[in-house]
Amino acid sequence: MQDRILYLWNTFYNGILRENPILRLMIGLCPTLAVSTSLTNSVGMGLATTFVLVCSNLTVSLIRPFVPSGMRIPVFIVVISTFVTTVDYMMLAYLPGLHASLGVFVPLIVVNCIILGRAEAFAYKNDALPAVLDGLGMGAGFLLAISLMGSIREILGNGTLLGISILGQSYNPVTLMILPPGAFLVIGFLMGALNMMTKKGAK
Amino acid sequence: MKKLADYALRLSIVCVAASGLLALVYQNTSGRIDENITKEKLEKARIVLLGRADEIKIMEYEGTEYFRGFAEGKPAGTVIETSGAGYGGPVRVLSGIGTDGKILDITVLSHKETPGLGSKAAEPAFKDQFRTKSPGDVDTITSATISSKAVISAVEEALVMYEKVKDAR
Numbered sequence: 001m002q003d004r005i006l007y008l009w010n011t012f013y014n015g016i017l018r019e020n021p022i023l024r025l026m027i028g029l030c031p032t033l034a035v036s037t038s039l040t041n042s043v044g045m046g047l048a049t050t051f052v053l054v055c056s057n058l059t060v061s062l063i064r065p066f067v068p069s070g071m072r073i074p075v076f077i078v079v080i081s082t083f084v085t086t087v088d089y090m091m092l093a094y095l096p097g098l099h100a101s102l103g104v105f106v107p108l109i110v111v112n113c114i115i116l117g118r119a120e121a122f123a124y125k126n127d128a129l130p131a132v133l134d135g136l137g138m139g140a141g142f143l144l145a146i147s148l149m150g151s152i153r154e155i156l157g158n159g160t161l162l163g164i165s166i167l168g169q170s171y172n173p174v175t176l177m178i179l180p181p182g183a184f185l186v187i188g189f190l191m192g193a194l195n196m197m198t199k200k201g202a203k
Numbered sequence: 204m205k206k207l208a209d210y211a212l213r214l215s216i217v218c219v220a221a222s223g224l225l226a227l228v229y230q231n232t233s234g235r236i237d238e239n240i241t242k243e244k245l246e247k248a249r250i251v252l253l254g255r256a257d258e259i260k261i262m263e264y265e266g267t268e269y270f271r272g273f274a275e276g277k278p279a280g281t282v283i284e285t286s287g288a289g290y291g292g293p294v295r296v297l298s299g300i301g302t303d304g305k306i307l308d309i310t311v312l313s314h315k316e317t318p319g320l321g322s323k324a325a326e327p328a329f330k331d332q333f334r335t336k337s338p339g340d341v342d343t344i345t346s347a348t349i350s351s352k353a354v355i356s357a358v359e360e361a362l363v364m365y366e367k368v369k370d371a372r
Contacts, residue, residue: 173319
């Protein structure tokens with residue numbers, strides 16, 4: 001029983017640090033680099049991706065007996081795109097402002113390799129409960145990493161956080177940080193910092 | 204061959220189930236989505252008429268929708284949506300035009316300009332110029348010339364359209 005709980009906890013925790021999709025596995029970088037221009041966008045993207053990830057992991061895990069391995073990829077794609085379209089409509093209906101700022105990146109969640117990757121590597125081989133936990137963990141890891149990037153880029157590049165000015169009028173924003181090169185700089189430093197931290201722990 | 208038929212059947216079942224689910228979601232959200240779009244436009248139309256209109260009517264000219272504001276039953280201004288070619292795609296602009304044919308105020312509905320550079324064309328520092336200057340005299344933004352010009356040409360287009368619809372009832 002205790003082993004079971006430990007296993008489930010590890011399944012969830014795995015995605016947050018040890019196999020963080022962005023900073024460790026380095027997958028799903030395209031939406032990360034493009035959308036993390038502000039914290040609001042990052043959180044919106046993180047939550048939308050997590051929702052799709054959990055739903056697709058659960059569905060893939062449940063329909064396993066029905067899907068022979070030779071045709072699993074097309075089925076994954078149908079499942080994933082169904083949930084992405086659902087998120088797209090829901091956002092248009094209930095959060096039109098967020099949808100406007102995320103723009104084309106909502107439909108592009110379909111090709112986010114975190115989602116297809118977890119369906120293939122985890123959900124297709126595991127039961128429903130671990131699959132959902134894996135989705136939650138990976139989603140949380142993605143959400144944390146992209147939010148961290150969004151915060152750093154918004155503060156340095158615009159002097160604001162969540163649209164509220166925090167560095168004051170006298171701060172001259174480093175516009176580069178909210179342009180594409182800024183995304184690469186921030187993600188590089190974050191990966192470096194994470195590697196340094198975990199290395200120290202291992203020694 | 205048997206395997207192929209089996210795969211086709213299974214994939215079809217998955218697709219039918221997915222379409223069913225999507226149809227359900229669409230049915231439950233499409234009304235709200237249309238409502239949101241109209242609501243947003245009406246709200247912005249009110250703003251670009253500087254609060255002069257207490258009632259906004261949706262009108263049509265050759266298939267293009269525009270808005271006319273009324274105050275106590277009398278026309279108080281016209282709101283026209285146009286777009287200009289920006290750096291990252293069309294820049295959609297809503298222009299509020301007074302009964303004298305001059306711009307009252309404008310707002311940018313949507314754009315895909317570079318954040319921090321072109322996006323400044325949607326900010327008050329730039330767009331508020333239209334309240335006092337004619338589109339040709341507006342100062343463009345440094346490092347965002349294309350985006351600025353997109354807004355200017357959209358406003359000019361709105362003024363051209365206004366001439367055609369100003370007497371419509």
